[in-house]
Amino acid sequence: MLGLPKGSLEESTLKLFGKAGYQIAKSSRSYRPSFDDPQLDGRFIRAQEMSRYVENGFFDCGLTGHDWVVENGSDVVEVCDLIYSRASNVKSRWVLVVPEASSVQSVKDLEGKRIATEVTNIVSRYLADNGVKAEVEFSWGATEVKVPEMVDAIVDLTETGNSLRANKLRIVDVLLETNTKLIANKEAWACPEKRAKIESMALLLTAALEANKKVGLKLNIEKSKVPDILDELPALRNPTISQLTDENYVALEVVLDEKVVREIIPSLKAHGAEGIIEYPLNKVVPD
Structure with missing residues (x-):
C-alpha cells in the first residue's frame, strides 16, 4: 500500500510518478x-x-x-530524498520569523514570548535545546498575518523567503531543512518482496527527478575537430562518439546540466559543430 500526499504536493507528485513510468488516475x-x-x-x-x-x-x-517525520517522531525508514515541491526543486526551510521592526535578534530574546507555528513539536524542542521558555501555539495556516498583533514570532516554511520579505518579516534562525522523502514501514522494508518493489520505485523516481536537471545534446563534427571540443568544453569529456557514413565526420552525443547549455551550444557552433539538437530526458539513472 502506497501513501500519496494530498494537497499542495498532489499534482507535482502525480507528474513525477508519470515521468517515472507509473500512470496514476484519480477522481476529484x-x-x-x-x-x-x-x-x-x-x-x-x-x-x-x-x-x-x-x-x-x-x-x-x-x-x-522530512519535517513531518521529525514533527511526528515517526520510526520509519527514509528510503531516498526526492527534492521537489509544488513550485521548485529546492529544499525548504522552517524558519523563525519576526517583524522587521521587532527587537528579537536571536532565540534567546523569545523568553516569555508567544510563537505560532504548524510544527509545535519541532519548535518546542528547539526552544528547550536553547533553554528558552515561551508559549507555542498551533497555527492552522495564514501564519504570516499573525505577527505582531496576535503573536510575537512565527515559525513558518519557506523556499526562497520572498513572501516573508514581501510581508516585511525577518528571518532570525533556521530550525530545519526539509524536502520530500520516500519513507517505508520497517516491517515492509524487512520483507524482501516489498523491499525490492520499494527500491525499484525509489530508483525510478530518483531517475525522473535527475532528468529534470539535465538534457541530451547531439551534434555532428569533423573528426579532426573532436580533440578541440573536448579540450575547450570540460562537460563533454565523456561523450558517446559514433562514426558517420562520411569517414571524416562523427556524431557526438552527451548528457549535461541544462543550466550550462546556453554557454555550450554557442561554443560548439564556433568549433564547427553541425546539426546540433537538444532534447529532454525522462530518466537519468544514477550510477
Missing part, C-alpha cells in the same frame, strides 16, 4: 487512485499524517516531508 472526489501497475494500491492522505500511518503499517511506504 476519491481518495483512492487507480494504478497501471497491478502490484500497487494506495490512498491520498495529508503529508502531515503520512509518517504516522507508515509507521503503524497502514501504508508500506509513502511520500512526505
Whole structure:
C-alpha cells in the first residue's frame, strides 16, 4: 500500500510518478487512485499524517516531508530524498520569523514570548535545546498575518523567503531543512518482496527527478575537430562518439546540466559543430 500526499504536493507528485513510468488516475472526489501497475494500491492522505500511518503499517511506504517525520517522531525508514515541491526543486526551510521592526535578534530574546507555528513539536524542542521558555501555539495556516498583533514570532516554511520579505518579516534562525522523502514501514522494508518493489520505485523516481536537471545534446563534427571540443568544453569529456557514413565526420552525443547549455551550444557552433539538437530526458539513472 502506497501513501500519496494530498494537497499542495498532489499534482507535482502525480507528474513525477508519470515521468517515472507509473500512470496514476484519480477522481476529484476519491481518495483512492487507480494504478497501471497491478502490484500497487494506495490512498491520498495529508503529508502531515503520512509518517504516522507508515509507521503503524497502514501504508508500506509513502511520500512526505522530512519535517513531518521529525514533527511526528515517526520510526520509519527514509528510503531516498526526492527534492521537489509544488513550485521548485529546492529544499525548504522552517524558519523563525519576526517583524522587521521587532527587537528579537536571536532565540534567546523569545523568553516569555508567544510563537505560532504548524510544527509545535519541532519548535518546542528547539526552544528547550536553547533553554528558552515561551508559549507555542498551533497555527492552522495564514501564519504570516499573525505577527505582531496576535503573536510575537512565527515559525513558518519557506523556499526562497520572498513572501516573508514581501510581508516585511525577518528571518532570525533556521530550525530545519526539509524536502520530500520516500519513507517505508520497517516491517515492509524487512520483507524482501516489498523491499525490492520499494527500491525499484525509489530508483525510478530518483531517475525522473535527475532528468529534470539535465538534457541530451547531439551534434555532428569533423573528426579532426573532436580533440578541440573536448579540450575547450570540460562537460563533454565523456561523450558517446559514433562514426558517420562520411569517414571524416562523427556524431557526438552527451548528457549535461541544462543550466550550462546556453554557454555550450554557442561554443560548439564556433568549433564547427553541425546539426546540433537538444532534447529532454525522462530518466537519468544514477550510477
